[in-house]
Amino acid sequence: MDTHTLTDTQTTKRTMTGAEIVVTALKEQGVDTMFGYPGGAVLPIYDALYSEDSIRHILVRHEQGAGHAAEGYARSTGKCGVALVTSGPGATNMVTPITDAMMDSIPMVVITGQVPSHLIGTDAFQECDTVGITRCCAKHNYLVTDVDDLAHTIHEAFLIATSGRPGPVVIDIPKDVQFATGPYIGKEGVYKPTYQPKTEPSDHAIRDALDMMAAARRPVFYTGGGVINSGPEASKLLRELQAATGFPVTSTLMGLGAFPAGHEDWLGMVGMHGAYEANNAMHDCDLMICIGARFDDRVTGKVSAFSPGSRKIHIDIDPSSINKIIRVDVPVVADCKAALQALLGGWKRRKLAKPDIEDWKEQIAKWKAVDCFSYPPNNGAIRPQYAVERLYELTKDRDTYISTEVGQHQMWAAQHYHFEEPNRWMTSGGLGTMGYGLPAAVGIQAAHPGSLVIDIAGEASVQMVMQEVSTAVQHKLPIKVFILNNEWMGMVRQWQELLHGERYSHSYSESLPDFVKLAEAYGAKGIQCSDPAELDAKILEMIDHDGPVIFDCLVEKAENCLPMIPSGAPHNEMILGKISGDEIGEDGRRMV
Amino acid sequence: MSKEPIPASAYDMDHAEEAEERRTLAILVDNEPGVLGRVVGLFSARGYNIESLTVAEVDRGKHRSRITIVTTGTAHMLEQIEAQVLRLVPVAAVIDITKSKRGIERELALVKVAGKGEPRVEALRIAEIFRARVIDTTNESFIFEITGASEKIDQFTDLMEPLGLVEVSRTGVLSIRRGKDAG
Numbered sequence: 001m002d003t004h005t006l007t008d009t010q011t012t013k014r015t016m017t018g019a020e021i022v023v024t025a026l027k028e029q030g031v032d033t034m035f036g037y038p039g040g041a042v043l044p045i046y047d048a049l050y051s052e053d054s055i056r057h058i059l060v061r062h063e064q065g066a067g068h069a070a071e072g073y074a075r076s077t078g079k080c081g082v083a084l085v086t087s088g089p090g091a092t093n094m095v096t097p098i099t100d101a102m103m104d105s106i107p108m109v110v111i112t113g114q115v116p117s118h119l120i121g122t123d124a125f126q127e128c129d130t131v132g133i134t135r136c137c138a139k140h141n142y143l144v145t146d147v148d149d150l151a152h153t154i155h156e157a158f159l160i161a162t163s164g165r166p167g168p169v170v171i172d173i174p175k176d177v178q179f180a181t182g183p184y185i186g187k188e189g190v191y192k193p194t195y196q197p198k199t200e201p202s203d204h205a206i207r208d209a210l211d212m213m214a215a216a217r218r219p220v221f222y223t224g225g226g227v228i229n230s231g232p233e234a235s236k237l238l239r240e241l242q243a244a245t246g247f248p249v250t251s252t253l254m255g256l257g258a259f260p261a262g263h264e265d266w267l268g269m270v271g272m273h274g275a276y277e278a279n280n281a282m283h284d285c286d287l288m289i290c291i292g293a294r295f296d297d298r299v300t301g302k303v304s305a306f307s308p309g310s311r312k313i314h315i316d317i318d319p320s321s322i323n324k325i326i327r328v329d330v331p332v333v334a335d336c337k338a339a340l341q342a343l344l345g346g347w348k349r350r351k352l353a354k355p356d357i358e359d360w361k362e363q364i365a366k367w368k369a370v371d372c373f374s375y376p377p378n379n380g381a382i383r384p385q386y387a388v389e390r391l392y393e394l395t396k397d398r399d400t401y402i403s404t405e406v407g408q409h410q411m412w413a414a415q416h417y418h419f420e421e422p423n424r425w426m427t428s429g430g431l432g433t434m435g436y437g438l439p440a441a442v443g444i445q446a447a448h449p450g451s452l453v454i455d456i457a458g459e460a461s462v463q464m465v466m467q468e469v470s471t472a473v474q475h476k477l478p479i480k481v482f483i484l485n486n487e488w489m490g491m492v493r494q495w496q497e498l499l500h501g502e503r504y505s506h507s508y509s510e511s512l513p514d515f516v517k518l519a520e521a522y523g524a525k526g527i528q529c530s531d532p533a534e535l536d537a538k539i540l541e542m543i544d545h546d547g548p549v550i551f552d553c554l555v556e557k558a559e560n561c562l563p564m565i566p567s568g569a570p571h572n573e574m575i576l577g578k579i580s581g582d583e584i585g586e587d588g589r590r591m592v
Numbered sequence: 593m594s595k596e597p598i599p600a601s602a603y604d605m606d607h608a609e610e611a612e613e614r615r616t617l618a619i620l621v622d623n624e625p626g627v628l629g630r631v632v633g634l635f636s637a638r639g640y641n642i643e644s645l646t647v648a649e650v651d652r653g654k655h656r657s658r659i660t661i662v663t664t665g666t667a668h669m670l671e672q673i674e675a676q677v678l679r680l681v682p683v684a685a686v687i688d689i690t691k692s693k694r695g696i697e698r699e700l701a702l703v704k705v706a707g708k709g710e711p712r713v714e715a716l717r718i719a720e721i722f723r724a725r726v727i728d729t730t731n732e733s734f735i736f737e738i739t740g741a742s743e744k745i746d747q748f749t750d751l752m753e754p755l756g757l758v759e760v761s762r763t764g765v766l767s768i769r770r771g772k773d774a775g
Binding site: 131132135136139140141143160192193194195318319320322323324 | 621622625626629630633634637668671672675676678679681682683684
């Protein structure tokens with residue numbers, strides 16, 4: 001942009017092209033990094049980016065990669081992720097990350113190019129109904145048909161993506177609107193009258209919640225991704241509230257890190273592959289305080305047998321999450337931070353004492369003593385749990401961020417890698433997107449250039465997005481892709497073993513690539529390890545390498561991910577040791 | 593007959609034993625492109641029923657449209673419907689007209705009846721009883737315009753059936769609440 005245009009801002013509305021409006025609005029929103037892939041319908045925006053130094057554009061290899069990278073960036077920084085792609089296939093390739101961000105409440109703005117306005121509806125080249133396709137998978141979306149609306153729309157999109165329950169917002173911009181000139185308006189004063197999320201809790205809900213907490217004998221905090229989304233302050237307040245009350249804490253997959261895993265009152269993750277002590281505490285508690293979690297089916301197991309003896313408090317910013325799956329006694333519609341602040345403030349003001357929950361803690365100690373995540377020693381081959389454990393031990397004292405793909409390795413990572421801080425753990429929880437972790441790592445590394453970023457991967461998931469290693473090499477993003485390679489789609493194989501009579505239908509990958517050579521072909525470093533004795537040295541070699549690494553960790557092939565609540569079973573019926581195959585009844589077999 | 597399976601997870605939440613209720617919801621929305629699609633898409637995506645639907649802009653200055661949806665569901669489902677619809681960004685308010693117990697509901701229908709002789713006379717006589725207006729006529733047909741509660745229109749078309757009912761066009765339910773206040 002010309003400097004003389006900028007000096008005119010005080011007196012007159014700035015006029016610029018739609019493409020320039022996009023870039024100017026992104027800058028005003030504080031966007032320093034974006035992820036994208038050019039194409040015909042976004043060329044004007046790319047032209048405006050050409051001479052723009054304050055926004056770093058990371059060129060991905062597939063649009064899906066741009067979306068997941070933006071998610072990783074967002075989740076690890078708390079800021080809004082931004083992706084820019086072209087019309088048609090560019091937009092349809094974004095559908096998976098948009099849905100992923102919707103399910104996990106990740107703030108993201110996706111800008112898609114569209115064919116020129118006069119061609120919309122003619123089945124033009126690379127045309128698709130982007131707003132139609134993304135209507136049901138985005139928090140909101142726009143087709144901007146008039147350049148005069150563009151600046152306002154972009155600012156509104158950021159507002160919607162980042163406030164309330166965060167989520168993805170899509171802005172579809174026809175090419176002629178990018179070329180047309182119109183006024184630029186700033187973000188000040190932009191608001192949407194119909195969109196007013198409630199963030200402050202009501203006094204009576206907080207009072208009722210405190211009454212229950214003060215009287216609890218078997219309480220448990222059940223926290224989720226909402227605490228992370230609410231910002232680091234919410235995690236801090238959670239720790240303070242826990243210190244004031246002494247209650248034990250469990251968390252969903254998405255909420256790991258909000259409460260320190262090293263704390264004596266940490267129960268571990270809850271849910272299908274969660275900790276024995278966490279699931280039993282959820283089942284037997286007399287008070288469940290759900291903070292920013294949504295009673296997902298991976299967490300509840302059998303709904304009719306879910307925590308039968310407890311009263312429940314549910315803090316959620318989204319009123320539709322409340323009473324959706326599980327009926328609760330005290331709904332608190334609020335941002336987690338505001339609710340935690342009110343609870344902590346009320347607890348102190350009323351000078352409430354820590355309830356006597358010693359019997360409960362004794363019971364929890366008994367469950368903990370079962371040591372549910374223990375596994376047999378390596379027997380020649382590396383056990384995947386051991387690999388994650390060693391990775392944790394060798395990286396825990398560093399500035400480390402972890403992403404994962406989806407499957408067994410993801411659950412082993414959640415079980416055996418421990419988090420002390422929020423925003424350090426990036427995984428696809430709701431949608432369960434294989435191929436999330438590698439591009440997410442690209443986004444995380446772009447946000448945290450000096451940190452150690454590791455994608456704990458499976459060899460099946462990672463091949464869905466393998467090409468993004470090339471992105472990492474081009475942009476000098478030294479991500480580490482740590483593949484637990486068992487040659488199987490491990491979770492599929494496990495379910496086939498348990499539920500389908502060991503008929504392993506199409507879950508074994510023949511002809512896997514040589515990941516070391518593949519890394520080298522991309523210009524990255526490849527390391528392979530199959531010997532437990534060599535694992536530590538090779539992990540250190542990976543960490544020490546100043547550049548992207550693909551680590552091919554050959555692990556025990558038929559290892560099952562345990563413990564496990566079989567589908568259709570309640571929390572207190574966990575399978576701990578070896579699975580014999582007949583634990584899951586006909587009902588469970590029909591579950592996902 | 594296969595035995596009824598025990599609900600085993602959220603996927604299987606079975607509310608069949610709970611009574612279904614019929615509700616009329618007025619949804620006030622910003623009249624922006626695609627807004628009806630968002631509301632309707634939400635109903636189909638989440639498996640909710642739509643028995644009737646009407647929509648039109650009601651405030652040009654504010655670009656406000658009013659969507660009236662008649663739906664059925666269990667109490668739990670209806671609560672979810674309201675919360676999920678409110679979650680949509682352009683939705684300003686959802687008013688449960690039925691629950692408020694102060695609702696007035698009306699529907700308009702155009703009813704074509706063809707016939708000669710005695711049935712034709714009978715159709716006209718019934719139309720008078722129902723206060724339906726004749727808005728078009730030929731020697732062999734009438735088009736009636738009738739307004740009222742949906743049940744009244746059902747009744748009217750039932751009576752017209754043996755008298756030569758040809759086709760019916762209905763607006764779906766419109767609703768508003770009694771008293772001086774909006775919403």
